[in-house]
Amino acid sequence: MKQVTGACLYCGQTQMIEVADDCNDPEVYDRAATANCKCDEALRVNAEHQVSETFKQNVESTFIENHQEVQDIFKFAAEHLASGKIAKLTIKIPDKRFKFEAVRKANGDIKLVVETKDKEEIDT
Numbered sequence: 001m002k003q004v005t006g007a008c009l010y011c012g013q014t015q016m017i018e019v020a021d022d023c024n025d026p027e028v029y030d031r032a033a034t035a036n037c038k039c040d041e042a043l044r045v046n047a048e049h050q051v052s053e054t055f056k057q058n059v060e061s062t063f064i065e066n067h068q069e070v071q072d073i074f075k076f077a078a079e080h081l082a083s084g085k086i087a088k089l090t091i092k093i094p095d096k097r098f099k100f101e102a103v104r105k106a107n108g109d110i111k112l113v114v115e116t117k118d119k120e121e122i123d124t
């Protein structure tokens with residue numbers, strides 16, 4: 001590991017970060033600095049990223065295990081759901097026993113609803 005300087009993508013504040021010895025990409029430095037920065041915009045984006053990652057993990061849960069295409073679409077939309085650009089995404093499949101829904105809640109979390117004969121909900 002080596003110490004380099006990265007700048008927050010939002011406020012520009014620089015800080016020392018550690019990267020692998022063979023990493024020479026300033027974009028990586030800046031992303032790492034942004035991930036550590038405590039400015040409002042960085043905190044918002046980092047929180048959204050966390051919601052998105054948690055949602056993707058939930059999508060991989062056993063409820064949707066047998067529906068790869070549904071997983072793919074939800075994962076593709078995860079960042080947009082987390083940022084609020086998409087408020088709700090409903091996926092129906094030919095098997096009418098199932099309906100899948102991702103809903104962005106007022107607090108910014110994403111609720112994953114899998115409707116089967118027994119409705120299940122997972123909050124991220």
Ligand SMILES: [Zn+2]
Pocket residue numbers: 008009010011012013034037038039040042
């Ligand atoms: Zn910042």
